[in-house]
Every structure is written in C-alpha cells, then in structure tokens.
Amino acid sequence: MRRPSRLTVVFAIGLICLPFTPRLLADSGGLTDDTIDKIRSSFKMDDHTRAMYNAITNTNITDLALNRDILREHTEIFSHKIEAKGITNQKSSGRCWLFAGLNVMRPAVIEKHNLKGFEFSQNYLAFWDKLEKANSFLEHIIEFRDRDILDREMEFILRQPIPDGGYWENVVNLVEKYGVVPQEIMPETNSSGNTGSMNKLISRKLRADAARLRRMHEKNKPVEKLRDRKTHMLAEVYKMLVMNLGEPPREFQWRFEDANSTISKLKTYTPKSFYDDFVGVDLRQYVDIFNDPSKSYGKHYSIALTRNLYDGDDAHFANVEMETLKAIAVKALLADEPLWFSCDVGKDQSKDHGIMAMELFDYDSIYGTKMAMTKAERSLFRESVPNHAMVFIGIDMHNDKPVKWLVENSWGSDKGSKGRWTLYDSWFDTNVYSIIVKKEYVPEEVLKIFEQPVIKRPVWDPAYAFVQ
Numbered sequence: 001m002r003r004p005s006r007l008t009v010v011f012a013i014g015l016i017c018l019p020f021t022p023r024l025l026a027d028s029g030g031l032t033d034d035t036i037d038k039i040r041s042s043f044k045m046d047d048h049t050r051a052m053y054n055a056i057t058n059t060n061i062t063d064l065a066l067n068r069d070i071l072r073e074h075t076e077i078f079s080h081k082i083e084a085k086g087i088t089n090q091k092s093s094g095r096c097w098l099f100a101g102l103n104v105m106r107p108a109v110i111e112k113h114n115l116k117g118f119e120f121s122q123n124y125l126a127f128w129d130k131l132e133k134a135n136s137f138l139e140h141i142i143e144f145r146d147r148d149i150l151d152r153e154m155e156f157i158l159r160q161p162i163p164d165g166g167y168w169e170n171v172v173n174l175v176e177k178y179g180v181v182p183q184e185i186m187p188e189t190n191s192s193g194n195t196g197s198m199n200k201l202i203s204r205k206l207r208a209d210a211a212r213l214r215r216m217h218e219k220n221k222p223v224e225k226l227r228d229r230k231t232h233m234l235a236e237v238y239k240m241l242v243m244n245l246g247e248p249p250r251e252f253q254w255r256f257e258d259a260n261s262t263i264s265k266l267k268t269y270t271p272k273s274f275y276d277d278f279v280g281v282d283l284r285q286y287v288d289i290f291n292d293p294s295k296s297y298g299k300h301y302s303i304a305l306t307r308n309l310y311d312g313d314d315a316h317f318a319n320v321e322m323e324t325l326k327a328i329a330v331k332a333l334l335a336d337e338p339l340w341f342s343c344d345v346g347k348d349q350s351k352d353h354g355i356m357a358m359e360l361f362d363y364d365s366i367y368g369t370k371m372a373m374t375k376a377e378r379s380l381f382r383e384s385v386p387n388h389a390m391v392f393i394g395i396d397m398h399n400d401k402p403v404k405w406l407v408e409n410s411w412g413s414d415k416g417s418k419g420r421w422t423l424y425d426s427w428f429d430t431n432v433y434s435i436i437v438k439k440e441y442v443p444e445e446v447l448k449i450f451e452q453p454v455i456k457r458p459v460w461d462p463a464y465a466f467v468q
Helices: 006-027 033-042 047-056 062-064 067-073 096-112 124-143 151-157 168-178 198-220 223-245 273-279 321-333 365-366 376-382 425-431 444-451
Strands: 252-254 267-269 286-288 299-303 316-319 339-343 388-398 401-408 421-424 434-438 454-458
Touching: 047 062, 047 321, 047 365, 062 365, 096 124, 096 168, 096 273, 096 339, 096 388, 124 151, 124 168, 124 198, 124 223, 124 286, 168 273, 168 286, 168 321, 198 223, 267 273, 286 321, 286 444, 299 444, 316 444, 321 339, 321 388, 321 401, 321 425, 388 421, 401 425, 425 434
Parallel strands: 286 316, 299 454
Antiparallel strands: 252 267, 286 434, 299 316, 339 388, 339 434, 388 401, 401 421
C-alpha cells in the first residue's frame, strides 16, 4: 500500500475539522438557539407595549413621538433680528452649502443698494462647481494612477465623482474665480433643482473616462498625454452641463429698481466685475470655527479631498469648545452679521413646525429604552455628522445668554415657519458643528489657531461629511 503524501494527510485533517467550525464560531459569539430563547422570553406584551404596537403599526412614528410640551411652550419671539428678505429653495438638490453661502452675502447687498429684495443665481455657481469637480475627479485619477483600484481614497472619489454637497471653502473658491450673477441672468432649470439624473449620467461618463485614463497609463502614456485627453473629456462634460443647466454668461447687461422705485442705469458686467462692483464682500475675512469634542481643542485641522477646485482649498477649521464658538456667534449676530453654519439637521427637527429642539421627538418613551450619547460618541460612532448648512439671522437673549436662534433655511417658504426655523439653545450645543464668521468677531487667541501647522485628517473623518 502506497504511503499517503503529506498533502493528502493535511487535506484529510482539514475535512475532519470542517464540520466543527460553524459550532465553534457560533459558540464564540453567534446568535444561538439558547440566546434567541432568552431574548424571546424576556419580551412581555404589557399594556404600554401593546398600545405602542397598535399605534406604531398604524401611524407614522414621528407623529406619535412629537413632544406636545415643546410645541405648547414654543414661541417665535426674538430679541434681535437681521433684516433678510425672501426665502430660497434648493429643491431636490444637495446645494445647501452654496445657498447658505450666497444668503450670507445677500443682506449686505440689499442694504448697500436699498433693494426691495435680491437673489443670486445659485445655478450659475453650481454649473462651475460641477465642472470643477469633474476636473478634480479626473485629475485625481491621473494623480492616483499607480494606486490599487481598491485604495481607500480611490474608492472615495469613484463613489461620487461630482457630488452636490460642499463646504464654505468651496463657496469662496468659486466666487473668487467665477464671480456671481443675479438670479434672472441664469435662472434655475429642472436639472438644477432635481440633480439626481444629471449627476448619475455625468458620473457614469466620468467613470468611463477614468477607466480610459487608467488604460492609457497601463500602456505607458506620459502624464502630458493623459492631461491632454482629460481636456477632451471635460469638453464633453461641459456640453452635458449646458444641456442640463444652461450656459453661464461671459458678460451680461443688468439694471435694478430700488426700494424707492428708482431704476438704475443699464450696465454691462462680467460675473467677476459684478461681484467686485455690486457685491464687494471680502470672503477671505471669514473663518471656519468648529466644535468637535472628539478632537483636541485649540488645534487647526483640515480634511483631505474636500476641495471642489483641484488647485483650491480643502475645508479647514479651528476646533474650539462650544462656549467659545457660541460666544463668537452671539457677538456677530448682535452686530447684524448673518452666519453660515453647519449642523446635523436629521435630529429632533420638524419641517411642519419649524422647530429644532432637543427631545422634540420622544422615541425613548415609546420604546422604553435609552439612546442617549455624548456629542463626541455620536461623531465617532457615525451617529451624527454635519450634513446641512443654513444661516443664522436672529437670536433671542435672556440675561445675556442665548435662549434660541432664528434660522433661514433653503427649503422654500412652504417648509418650517414660512421658510424659517426656531433653533433652541440646547439643540445648538448638541447638533451645531461650525460657524463661518468674520475675523473681527473672533478673539485673537482663536485666530492664532489658524497660524498653527494644519493637522490633516482623511476624508472619512467621522466628524465630516458632505454638507447638502
């Protein structure tokens, strides 16, 4: 009889071991029959559970959880308001960061020219944002040409080649490079307010272009050839954007009627000359003040791959304690400066009532459990991220302390309280992450944080997400 080889012996041992592996894994942490029996036996259909079972299976749970005591005590009285005329509507798009950025400048323009109202063209800057993001995507494909396709940064950019979302720094870079135009010069289109199909199709085209660029590199084509090809690819993206959003003007003629019914002279502008002459707001005078308790305070952080212009600025901020951030916000608002801010809008917020208040929805009482976490824990464990940007335009002070904050949103006048929200101070502590504020309202010790070497964080940092 021939002696079995070593490989045969090993294979046989493997076969003998296999039947026991699932049981060993289950005993180590799987959901066993005994565990299921314990879980099921712990459940009791008591009177409260039965009442909630009947209610939840027949009614929207947010309607059930709405805290009536908060509604009863709610008021829309504010001790200080900034004059802001008109409510904007981003519709079914993730452009809140852009709307909020332009809305910060709007009151100054209205006051400067004594206007009845005014609105910038969000579509104009959204067009250039998409083209810049397409260029950044393709440029990163070239930059990462030697990386594994499963590299984490590569995976991130492939996931969303031209996302709607953005950051304050993206607003600054766009305005400085392309200027601005009034709403009527480049009005909204169906695709600007409903970006899903446009984004999907341009992303499909860009991913196909990425594959072509990778193939060119595999054939040892030099970077110059790849960039030359990139220009042709971007020309096709430009065409697709024009078909969806219209073509942005190189120059335009415009005049306005002020609050006294005086009509200005018709003037010819370029988008940049309009920004310089008519708007005149220096966006470099604003800084990003952040509160992330999962990171060290008093440090200067930046987030990789958050710039829309490839040669632009990544999002960066000074991380401070909440009381410091809030004191800066109060000072600016009382000086009639509107504030861009980011928050987690998905928590304890009602579009029907225009309220942001802690425990506005009492889910714990419904389920008889506790779901509380600290702000740091909510960030680290992916329960909360800054996902929406709006503008503070008022505050209610009592004994020199803020009680609630007046918010201008960009969801249209049919949401909230005619497009505005009342944000209670405890909600601010838990769900507000950052404010964009002029340097003149920021203490010197906080401004000095921006002089520190920047601590670079990856784009998957738990405290950061696309603001939409």
